[in-house]
Amino acid sequence: MKIDYKETTSDLLARINIHEKYGTRNIDDWMIATIPLKEGMKILDVGCGAGKQCFSYFDTLHGKAEIVGGDVSAELLAKAHEENSKRKTDIVFTALDFNQPFDFEDNTFDLASCSFAIYYAEDIPFTIKEMHRVLKQGGYLFTTGPMPENKQVFYDIIKEATGKTIPPMPGSSRYSTEILGAVKSLFSHTDVIIFENPLTFDEAEPFLIYTRASLSEDRKLWTSFFENKDEFEVVMQKIQSIAEKRIEQEGKIVMTKVVGGILAQK
Numbered sequence: 001m002k003i004d005y006k007e008t009t010s011d012l013l014a015r016i017n018i019h020e021k022y023g024t025r026n027i028d029d030w031m032i033a034t035i036p037l038k039e040g041m042k043i044l045d046v047g048c049g050a051g052k053q054c055f056s057y058f059d060t061l062h063g064k065a066e067i068v069g070g071d072v073s074a075e076l077l078a079k080a081h082e083e084n085s086k087r088k089t090d091i092v093f094t095a096l097d098f099n100q101p102f103d104f105e106d107n108t109f110d111l112a113s114c115s116f117a118i119y120y121a122e123d124i125p126f127t128i129k130e131m132h133r134v135l136k137q138g139g140y141l142f143t144t145g146p147m148p149e150n151k152q153v154f155y156d157i158i159k160e161a162t163g164k165t166i167p168p169m170p171g172s173s174r175y176s177t178e179i180l181g182a183v184k185s186l187f188s189h190t191d192v193i194i195f196e197n198p199l200t201f202d203e204a205e206p207f208l209i210y211t212r213a214s215l216s217e218d219r220k221l222w223t224s225f226f227e228n229k230d231e232f233e234v235v236m237q238k239i240q241s242i243a244e245k246r247i248e249q250e251g252k253i254v255m256t257k258v259v260g261g262i263l264a265q266k
């Protein structure tokens, strides 16, 4: 499946910021508690974006690990490099396209992670196989993605605003099925751990910032909604009035993120 997708730096950072401000729980803390991290590990983070997970591993392991972050976006890698210099950390950030064979030897890493990215792969089994190949025997794969019930209210409001059916999202429609299946078929042991994080908005504005950053990220998937830029703005205005009405009536909008963590051992 070819997915025409490019994450923009500002959209990704806008969503991360909204999660940090309005979420009840911290997903980075959950990941750190879930992944069996150990000092001395060799770690590869695939689709690392601006390096959020890599920095979190580095801090947890007090820098006593070899960490590599790979991403296809030169813009996000530049952000990661900037942060690496600012923090004086020695994480290696490198170009990596997960639709191509990875430029690493077999049996290299103790942990391969991929957070909110794998479902954009053109050929999921190929990408999982590459992650499996570069892992040492006994090494861990950890990946996160949205479950089908993820942020239901977000889709309900868009549906109400447009009267249209929501197209299947590559994440929530594939994560707990195709991706989990591909992992199970290769790894000797696989667990699924669920993380729920309600984001509570008592005003419409942050919800709209989140919506804009999500819809523009996935704009290519919403072609029936937005054929041109004007249409995007018209839809955003409708979403705004529905969100404002809900807040007036119910006092808040609670959007629950439901994330699946897949932890597997080679």
Ligand SMILES: C[S@@+](CC[C@H](N)C(=O)[O-])C[C@H]1O[C@@H](n2cnc3c(N)ncnc32)[C@H](O)[C@@H]1O
Pocket: 005, 007, 012, 046, 047, 048, 049, 050, 051, 052, 053, 070, 071, 072, 073, 076, 096, 097, 098, 099, 114, 115, 116, 117, 120, 121
């Ligand atoms: C939602 S972001 C997640 C970034 C980061 N893991 C995080 O959680 O903050 C998805 C990431 O997947 C990356 N990505 C998309 N297609 C890719 C590809 N073909 N190869 C590698 N990375 C890709 C994007 O550039 C982006 O950084």
